[in-house]
Amino acid sequence: xxxRLLLVLDEGTTSTRAMLYAPDGRxxxxxxxxxxQYYPRPGWxxxxxxxxxxxxxxxxxxxxxxxxxxxxxxxxxxxxxRETVVAWDRRTGEPLARAIVWQDRRTADACAAxxxxxxxxxxxxxxxxxxxxxFSATKMRWMLDNVPDVAxxxxxxxxxTVESWLVWKLTGGLHVSDASNAxxxxxxxxxxxxxxxxxxxxxxxxxxxxxxxxxxxxxxxATLPDLLGGAIPICGLAGDQQAATIGQGRLAPGEAKAxxxxxxxxxxxxxxxxxxxxxxxxxxxxxxxDGRRSYALEGSIFVAGSLIQWLRDRLGLxxxxxxxxxxxxxxxxxxxxxxxxxxSGLGAPYWQPEATGTITGLTHGTGRAHIVRAALxxxxxxxxxxxxxxxADGAPWTRLRIxxxxxxxxxxxxxxxxxxxxxxxxxxDVETTAxxxxxxxxxGAGLFSDLAxxxxxxxxxxxxxxxxxxxxxxxRLAGWRKLIKx
Ligand code: ADP
Numbered sequence: 001x002x003x004r005l006l007l008v009l010d011e012g013t014t015s016t017r018a019m020l021y022a023p024d025g026r027x028x029x030x031x032x033x034x035x036x037q038y039y040p041r042p043g044w045x046x047x048x049x050x051x052x053x054x055x056x057x058x059x060x061x062x063x064x065x066x067x068x069x070x071x072x073x074x075x076x077x078x079x080x081x082r083e084t085v086v087a088w089d090r091r092t093g094e095p096l097a098r099a100i101v102w103q104d105r106r107t108a109d110a111c112a113a114x115x116x117x118x119x120x121x122x123x124x125x126x127x128x129x130x131x132x133x134x135f136s137a138t139k140m141r142w143m144l145d146n147v148p149d150v151a152x153x154x155x156x157x158x159x160x161t162v163e164s165w166l167v168w169k170l171t172g173g174l175h176v177s178d179a180s181n182a183x184x185x186x187x188x189x190x191x192x193x194x195x196x197x198x199x200x201x202x203x204x205x206x207x208x209x210x211x212x213x214x215x216x217x218x219x220x221x222a223t224l225p226d227l228l229g230g231a232i233p234i235c236g237l238a239g240d241q242q243a244a245t246i247g248q249g250r251l252a253p254g255e256a257k258a259x260x261x262x263x264x265x266x267x268x269x270x271x272x273x274x275x276x277x278x279x280x281x282x283x284x285x286x287x288x289x290d291g292r293r294s295y296a297l298e299g300s301i302f303v304a305g306s307l308i309q310w311l312r313d314r315l316g317l318x319x320x321x322x323x324x325x326x327x328x329x330x331x332x333x334x335x336x337x338x339x340x341x342x343x344s345g346l347g348a349p350y351w352q353p354e355a356t357g358t359i360t361g362l363t364h365g366t367g368r369a370h371i372v373r374a375a376l377x378x379x380x381x382x383x384x385x386x387x388x389x390x391x392a393d394g395a396p397w398t399r400l401r402i403x404x405x406x407x408x409x410x411x412x413x414x415x416x417x418x419x420x421x422x423x424x425x426x427x428x429d430v431e432t433t434a435x436x437x438x439x440x441x442x443x444g445a446g447l448f449s450d451l452a453x454x455x456x457x458x459x460x461x462x463x464x465x466x467x468x469x470x471x472x473x474x475x476r477l478a479g480w481r482k483l484i485k486x
Pocket of ligand 1: 012014260261262263304305306307308309321322323324325404405406407408409
């Protein structure tokens, strides 16, 4: 292998991976390790930050070996599960507590108290986020209140999201966080260069424990030479959903990307205009390069691919996720069956945390295929409802780009095009998160002049055009609306 490569560390919720990309966009290697999930109490989700580091390093070493040594790697890009909080000791570089994962709901009461205290307006205006346990700030405060080692660390305490933790370990003490990750903590104003003193006071987080906020692309530091056999520059950092948006190539105004994984995350780039939602979508930093920020509106659907897992593991209706496509096609329609997939409440735009799931329209004629088909159909309906919220916020979609594990399902891709009445595009390689981190690292290392040039790394697209008869579409929409209202 003669060309020099980009190494991506993609640290997800259930696994950590390392991937190698050639500058023309080809992916030439991947290593993956599962991560242990800790559920110490209902609603609590934790990770072992030491394990995250060990397994990420093991994957990185595998890829550096495959590349033929550290000098074959131009730069490292890191992308990560967002909002998850790690606390460590600056003196030892060791974690002080288990990391609290984004899904963790333990701070629900603290969030309710903040809302009752009338603070939501300030937080929403300044950060673009609603007050919810999802974000990092209340998790940090919880650690200070409940973990003696964190409370007692004093000036040695370091807080960070996962990219921040990995950079510290890789470099031996650089404490930075990129603007896209920082925008998910609830401690940075969307248009503020640093941490916001008023927000830090409100959430009770000492500013001195937080990292320095940096761009998404640049020369941030280099790996300690003995870790990977040489000092490799770290040149790209981004939260996973922002990285996926970048990895989809340059999205034109009005285009949206939907990552259909365990849940579904939809982002629309808003350029340099500060996003303001009146429909409880989130405003977030998409990217910061040379100190200039661009923004996105974001909506999340909590249950997407996990519904297919539920059909497989709990109901036993399918043997493998891929089978759902053929089973849905085996019947001409849903037979009047509709499914509300509120297995863990409903996210945007409904925001009903207490909602539970429903299946309606069952008759003697209903078979397994109708139920599977109704489950797949619920994806397009949820995305369409979210699309209406984006339009109401002044960001209507003109086309949708999909990625993530569930986007491999052709039936779902076509149904999305049919129900949305929009062209749906899917890249040949649906791993857009890692690709986006590779593009950022390429920009940071100077391989590309900017993200537009890095768009050369984006993969080719497959298109799905709307083809459903209007009467049939209206029937579907009416059936879904009845379900949501019921
Ligand atoms: P994550 O990154 O959230 O772990 P992935 O992007 O790897 O998720 O997607 C995995 C999810 O996609 C699983 O929930 C799985 O049920 C679903 N999935 C994978 N393949 C298919 C398919 N062909 N049809 C429908 N769902 C699928």
